[in-house]
Structures are given as structure tokens and as C-alpha cells.
Amino acid sequence: HEHAVLLNAIAEGANQYPKPEHVNYTYGTAGFRTLASKLPSVLFRVALLAVLRSKRLEGATIGVMVTASHNPEPDNGVKLVDPSGEMLDPTWEHHATTLANCPTTESLLSTFTTLVTHLRVDLHQPANIVYARDTRPSGPDLIKALEAGLNAFGDGVKVNSLGVTTTPILHYVVKATNDKTGEYGQPTVEGYNQKMAKAFKTLVGNKGPLAPLYVDCANGVGANALADFTATLGDLLPVHPLNTATGTPGALNHHCGADFVKTKQQFPPSVQAAGFLNKRGTRACSFDGDADRIVYYYLHESKNTFRLLDGDKIAVMVAMFLGDLIAKAKLTEDEKLYLGVVQTAYANGSSTKYLTSRNIPVTCVSTGVKHLHHAAQRYDIGVYFEANGHGTVLFSDNAIKTLKGASPTSPESANAIKYLLAFSELINQAVGDALSDMLLVEAVLAHRGWGAPEWDAGYEDLPNRLVKVEVPDRSIFVATDAERKLAYPVGLQEHIEEAMRKVEMGRSFVRPSGTEDCVRVYAEAKSSVEADSLAITVTDLVKLASGQV
Numbered sequence: 295h296e297h298a299v300l301l302n303a304i305a306e307g308a309n310q311y312p313k314p315e316h317v318n319y320t321y322g323t324a325g326f327r328t329l330a331s332k333l334p335s336v337l338f339r340v341a342l343l344a345v346l347r348s349k350r351l352e353g354a355t356i357g358v359m360v361t362a363s364h365n366p367e368p369d370n371g372v373k374l375v376d377p378s379g380e381m382l383d384p385t386w387e388h389h390a391t392t393l394a395n396c397p398t399t400e401s402l403l404s405t406f407t408t409l410v411t412h413l414r415v416d417l418h419q420p421a422n423i424v425y426a427r428d429t430r431p432s433g434p435d436l437i438k439a440l441e442a443g444l445n446a447f448g449d450g451v452k453v454n455s456l457g458v459t460t461t462p463i464l465h466y467v468v469k470a471t472n473d474k475t476g477e478y479g480q481p482t483v484e485g486y487n488q489k490m491a492k493a494f495k496t497l498v499g500n501k502g503p504l505a506p507l508y509v510d511c512a513n514g515v516g517a518n519a520l521a522d523f524t525a526t527l528g529d530l531l532p533v534h535p536l537n538t539a540t541g542t543p544g545a546l547n548h549h550c551g552a553d554f555v556k557t558k559q560q561f562p563p564s565v566q567a568a569g570f571l572n573k574r575g576t577r578a579c580s581f582d583g584d585a586d587r588i589v590y591y592y593l594h595e596s597k598n599t600f601r602l603l604d605g606d607k608i609a610v611m612v613a614m615f616l617g618d619l620i621a622k623a624k625l626t627e628d629e630k631l632y633l634g635v636v637q638t639a640y641a642n643g644s645s646t647k648y649l650t651s652r653n654i655p656v657t658c659v660s661t662g663v664k665h666l667h668h669a670a671q672r673y674d675i676g677v678y679f680e681a682n683g684h685g686t687v688l689f690s691d692n693a694i695k696t697l698k699g700a701s702p703t704s705p706e707s708a709n710a711i712k713y714l715l716a717f718s719e720l721i722n723q724a725v726g727d728a729l730s731d732m733l734l735v736e737a738v739l740a741h742r743g744w745g746a747p748e749w750d751a752g753y754e755d756l757p758n759r760l761v762k763v764e765v766p767d768r769s770i771f772v773a774t775d776a777e778r779k780l781a782y783p784v785g786l787q788e789h790i791e792e793a794m795r796k797v798e799m800g801r802s803f804v805r806p807s808g809t810e811d812c813v814r815v816y817a818e819a820k821s822s823v824e825a826d827s828l829a830i831t832v833t834d835l836v837k838l839a840s841g842q843v
């Protein structure tokens with residue numbers, strides 16, 4: 295009887311949110327992502343899955359984030375967050391896709407019932423869901439669809455709405471809510487700000503105020519988070535927020551934000567207009583639309599050119615610095631901590647070479663934070679960054695336990711241990727986080743006594759190009775070998791390799807995007823001219839293979 299009542303409630307809600315015909319949804323790199331107008335039925339169904347997941351895990355809190363991050367404003371999306379603050383378990387992505395694609399209410403009900411049995415979900419278990427959205431105008435209606443799905447369970451689910459906040463803050467709250475030791479932090483936005491402010495003060499409190507920093511908030515939710523955080527921190531880090539127009543239609547990610555800067559390899563016009571380029575050595579950074587990515591940049595003094603300090607540059611600087619702290623901690627042989635870096639195929643070849651030549655192990659995995667996160671968990675301290683600025687540093691339980699239990703042999707080793715522990719508090723342990731990563735970079739620069747040019751001096755990026763190619767059907771492109779090669783269409787890989795051989799230090803690969811309807815082409819080479827020509831050749835090959843030429 296109870297099950298029948300639930301199915302009735304689901305049916306009633308589902309009828310209000312019918313699946314549009316001729317749309318096929320996929321849970322991609324970062325959940326479902328497409329034009330917002332196509333998403334209400336998906337949100338309703340994601341709510342059902344979130345509740346099943348929570349009940350399956352005996353009431354552990356599951357997160358739902360409504361965002362399309364770096365995508366243009368008319369897009370939106372939704373992704374689920376697992377109890378540890380990580381992305382949804384990949385084996386459940388398939389269930390999300392199945393539910394989203396049920397053509398009718400009847401098929402949705404029968405799929406739901408099958409999933410309950412197949413996944414051994416006890417519907418009597420409690421369920422806890424926390425959710426949030428970014429600043430997109432389509433957000434409120436999608437949240438209504440999500441709430442309709444949650445409401446179908448009546449008292450069988452407890453909900454906590456964080457309103458408008460960043461993706462990493464939602465991940466933090468999920469992790470903190472499920473952390474029964476209470477050590478991770480208060481499961482609230484204030485708890486997040488306090489935890490980071492405390493760790494940042496421990497790290498640089500005696501070095502401030504730091505040099506002023508310009509922050510491009512992409513006209514997104516990062517603007518709110520930055521304002522809240524700086525109010526908590528005080529004037530230790532003087533911040534100049536730019537692109538904070540969260541209410542201006544069409545402004546989100548438009549000619550600004552981390553994706554714009556990384557892809558175009560240029561200053562956002564608004565940052566240029568702010569006059570910061572007149573001040574020597576000043577650094578600026580850009581968040582993306584939901585503040586889970588960050589890239590830095592500055593103006594080269596003598597050459598007067600734009601210089602990008604992307605996710606690779608962050609990973610290298612942070613890995614080297616934490617490596618030095620581990621050495622200074624003078625841990626015993628038994629306590630030895632292993633540090634490694636995880637990258638994707640988009641990592642600039644120079645960054646990988648720099649790390650390996652300094653004996654820092656590097657792993658290459660497929661695009662998507664879920665892949666990087668899991669690979670980074672294999673190290674005691676795992677630094678992971680995508681070149682686009684999405685990343686974080688994970689400290690294993692063993693690392694924390696070792697550091698807390700270590701006996702310092704000198705004031706220097708005591709300080710190194712204290713700083714390592716403070717970094718583990720400062721850095722978001724759940725997911726890449728623009729705000730937390732910004733503080734990480736600032737803390738490392740302050741400790742090194744560096745400005746942007748000194749940070750940049752480590753290695754020289756190989757010139758590179760990133761091209762979006764629109765094709766009729768991107769599913770014909772299937773990547774393999776951590777996306778460094780194409781398995782399909784058959785024969786295309788050989789042509790790409792032939793093109794690579796024609797330019798010095800040439801490297802190129804092609805993969806379908808998991809967040810946008812396009813295929814991405816990456817090319818790097820010794821010179822800018824060669825990187826351009828390789829990108830053009832491979833783009834033409836992609837068009838040819840998809841029947842466009």
C-alpha cells in the first residue's frame with residue numbers, strides 16, 4: 295500500500311514534468327548539462343535518484359547542485375554529490391541516465407520500481423538531501439522541479455536548501471554533514487568561511503597584508519562567495535572583485551571567467567579596463583560560473599604580453615612547495631609521505647616534463663574531476679589539477695594521522711608540520727574550489743616571497759591551442775588511453791599522428807566534450823605557428839571524419 299501511495303505521488307509530479315520528445319540525455323563529465331529549457335523533467339527524476347541513493351546509504355546526506363558552471367547562460371545542469379563530498383559513484387550515473395530517458399510516466403514508475411529492487415533500496419530508510427543552485431535565471435524553476443521530485447516522498451526525506459551558492463561550498467556542506475567526527479567543520483556556509491579563514495591566518499597571518507589581488511568572478515555566484523569570505527577574513531588579503539554583476543542578463547561567463555581566459559589565452563576585457571595592467575607585477579585571477587575553477591594571469595613586464603598561470607602552473611608550484619614542506623618536516627622512514635600529481639591529456643607537456651624531471655610522480659587520467667580525484671587518493675598527498683584550473687590537493691587519513699602524531703626534531707620541522715596541517719584545512723578536500731585554491735596560491739606565494747613572474751619562471755609552456763569543433767554527431771568520436779588517442783572513427787588516429795610528426799614537439803588529441811555539444815581538439819608544438827597549423831590540420835581531419843567537408 296505504502297509503495298502504491300508513493301508511486302501515485304511520483305506519477306502526479308511526473309505528469310507535470312513530462313520528458314520532451316526526441317531528446318536523449320546523458321550523465322556526462324559533470325552530470326546532465328544542456329539547454330535549461332530541456333531540463334525540468336531531468337531535475338524531477340534526479341530528485342528520485344538522489345533519494346534512492348541516500349536511502350541505500352542508510353540516510354547519508356546526498357548533494358544536488360544545479361549549475362552549468364562554465365557553459366553559456368542559457369544552459370543549465372545538475373549533478374549529484376556523494377556523502378564524502380565526491381562526485382556521484384560512477385556506477386550510479388547509468389541509473390541517472392536511465393531514469394532521465396524514460397519516455398512516459400508509466401515507464402518512469404516501472405524503472406523506479408525496478409531500481410528499488412535491483413539496488414536493494416529499503417524505502418523505509420531515512421533520506422537526507424542538501425541542494426543549491428548557481429545564479430542562472432533558469433535556476434529557480436529547475437529547483438521547483440527538483441523539489442517536486444523530493445516532495446513525492448513526503449516525510450520520507452529531509453531537505454536542506456542552501457539557496458544560491460557555489461558548487462564547492464555545496465560539496466563542503468555535504469562532506470561536513472556526513473562527517474560524524476565533527477572535525478571537518480560546521481556544515482554551513484559560515485562554517486566553510488570560518489574554517490578557511492582560520493587556516494589562512496595560520497599560514498600567512500604574520501605576513502600580511504598581502505599584495506592586492508584582482509578577482510574576476512565571471513558575473514557568477516563566486517562573487518557572492520568571495521564577498522562573504524572576505525567579510526569573514528578581514529583585510530589580510532586585499533581583494534578587488536570584478537565582474538560581480540550576477541543579476542545582469544547575459545553577463546555570466548560572457549567575455550570573462552576562467553574558461554574564457556584559458557581558451558582565448560587573453561585578459562578579460564573588463565580586467566584590462568579596470569586599469570590593473572598599469573600596475574607592475576600585479577596578478578589577477580578568474581573564477582568560472584560556479585567557482586570551481588580558477589586560473590591566474592599577469593602582464594609580462596618587459597615583453598608587455600599576457601602570461602597565463604593555469605591549472606598546470608598551480609599544480610607544479612603547489613606540488614613543489616608541499617614537497618619542500620614534507621622534506622623540512624623531517625619525518626622518520628616509517629612516517630614517510632608520498633606526494634604525486636594527477637593531470638589529464640590537456641596538461642602542457644612542459645609541466646609534465648618539469649615534474650618528472652624532479653622525481654615527482656605524475657599520473658594521466660581522463661577528463662573529469664571524478665577521474666582525477668580517485669587517482670589522487672592513491673597518494674598520501676595527491677595534487678590534482680586540470681589545465682583549465684579545476685583541481686585540489688587531497689590529504690589522506692594516513693597523512694593527517696602521521697602529521698598529527700609526528701615528533702618535530704627542530705623548530706623548522708615543527709613549523710613545516712604545522713603548515714602542512716593548515717594546508718589540509720585550507721584546501722577543499724571534496725572537490726576543486728576556486729576560492730580555496732586562490733587562498734592556496736596566495737599562501738604559497740607569500741611563503742616563497744614570490745610574485746607572479748617568479749612563480750611563472752619555473753618552466754615555459756609549449757604553445758598550445760584548444761579548438762571547439764561543432765559536429766553533427768559527437769558520439770562517433772570515442773577516445774581511449776586516458777583520452778590521448780581516438781579508437782573511433784577507425785583510421786582517424788593514424789592521420790592525427792601523421793600530422794603530429796610533421797611539427798616539432800607536436801602533440802594533439804581529439805575527444806568529445808562531456809559538457810557541451812562539440813568535439814575538442816588540443817594541439818601543442820614547439821612554436822606558436824606550428825601549434826596553430828597542427829590545430830588547423832587536426833580540426834580539418836575531424837570535420838572530414840564527421841562528413842562536414
Ligand code: G16
Nearest residue numbers: 323324363364662663807808809810
Ligand atoms: C566540467 C568538469 C571538468 C571538465 C570540464 C570540461 O567543468 O567538471 O572536469 O574539465 O567540465 O569537460 P568537457 O571537456 O568534457 O566538456 P565545469 O567547470 O564546467 O564543471
